[in-house]
């Protein structure tokens with residue numbers, strides 16, 4: 299019987315023996331990432347393992363992003379602990395203010411992930427790197443601590459669900475609309491404990507950034523990981539970022555899939571997830587009565603340069619509605635700089651938006667744009683749980699960048715075609 | 721979490737209780753279980769932390785703990801004194817974290833309909849059964865796979881790693 303991409307990557311990381319869905323393995327790990335919220339807990343647990351040193355400091359990346367630059371004394375203490383741990387353990391890949399950004403943007407940008415890798419991150423959206431043909435999954439701080447000490451992680455081998463995308467997405471449809479539709483079909487626990495493999499003729503047309511957006515939200519269907527087969531676009535993205543040789547796996551024709559979900563992307567219109575679950579998805583046109591207090595463009599889901607371009611294209615020469623606070627946060631210094639050089643930042647500020655330095659910020663209600671009771675936000679992020687961006691009595695809608703930008707202009711959830719006269 | 725029977729008063733919640741409900745992100749700037757415990761379940765029930773008693777149990781629907789990988793979620797529940805969580809199903813990262821940290825979690829399909837707020841439950845690992853002392857109902861739960869049992873028997877993942885590092889045998893397969 300053949301194997302899926304996920305099964306092949308896992309098998310390659312436990313001595314090459316074949317793996318069975320449902321079985322437990324101890325797998326060697328190529329990269330271990332933790333951030334300013336999860337690393338302190340991992341450090342606390344690591345100190346209890348009895349190991350004096352981490353096994354391989356070169357495989358560890360520590361990124362300050364959630365409350366960065368520090369929002370208060372407690373978060374400053376947390377990052378200080380991480381900074382000192384990195385120095386003490388010889389962990390060179392520690393990202394501090396000025397070089398740092400949202401972890402799931404920094405990790406691929408800096409070339410830490412190659413196709414065929416097994417990556418764990420103490421952050422649930424670690425599944426983002428599946429866009430590059432790697433197995434990447436989120437774990438907690440204790441798993442991270444154990445992996446720092448041993449170089450390994452225990453995993454249950456997941457069954458794979460195949461998601462097949464057909465056709466060519468329309469003008470205003472991107473990765474976000476495709477993954478929201480996928481989650482709507484599957485439900486927020488439709489892929490619980492399982493791998494998602496994104497495939498179909500539409501995939502070749504999707505940019506690497508659309509793929510990042512799609513893989514990023516695999517966890518919102520409950521999945522352990524979400525993976526794309528690496529192709530020319532993957533290799534092009536990796537060029538100049540890493541010297542490592544990619545190991546490209548493809549599923550065998552006779553691989554066993556637990557389920558297959560087929561989605562016609564040509565038929566899609568822009569999608570919006572309504573409060574308070576990402577599965578609660580509607581076409582944008584059905585939501586044009588929803589008034590907004592805030593629009594946030596950024597995060598590990600839709601803060602890529604292509605997303606900022608899409609937003610700027612809609613906002614160019616327009617004004618943000620008087621009742622709306624627009625917050626744009628490029629998620630990495632590299633993206634910020636490119637956006638600056640391309641004039642995108644100018645467009646945002648001229649339109650009446652606020653532009654912040656790289657951080658997760660408002661995505662998790664941390665800082666830089668927290669919502670008050672009764673307020674409603676539209677965000678290009680990945681979660682709209684109760685209280686996600688602030689007060690438990692606030693409301694979050696999720697969309698792609700063009701819908702977010704158009705909605706900032708009108709003050710209501712709006713199809714970008716309306717604002718751009720199409 | 722060993723073989724002892726857990727007996728406690730029920731706090732009942734619904735489906736898809738996410739980690740932002742269990743511990744809102746604004747409190748993630750500490751890892752101290754007791755401080756986290758003061759805000760446990762705040763997003764779902766602001767009165768919970770003030771009224772929960774040590775040894776109480778949480779009963780929930782499907783997909784408990786979905787969302788973030790924050791271990792602050794199981795830590796907040798332990799810090800608040802919650803003895804265990806019994807649910808229709810768990811989100812995978814929460815499940816791992818709870819096992820790794822030694823917070824007992826029981827996947828018991830049927831439990832949500834068999835328990836009401838304030839009922840007293842007895843969770844009996846030896847008989848793999850949750851008994852509702854208040855109503856007399858009983859719901860079975862499935863045993864953990866062997867590898868997970870070895871983590872539980874060691875008292876959590878870190879004690880297991882400690883043991884194996886000490887014996888120089890972590891790098892053998894499970």
Ligand code: SF4
Nearest residue numbers: 400597598658661662
């Ligand atoms: S941007 Fe949001 S979803 Fe992404 S890592 Fe930061 S907090 Fe998590």
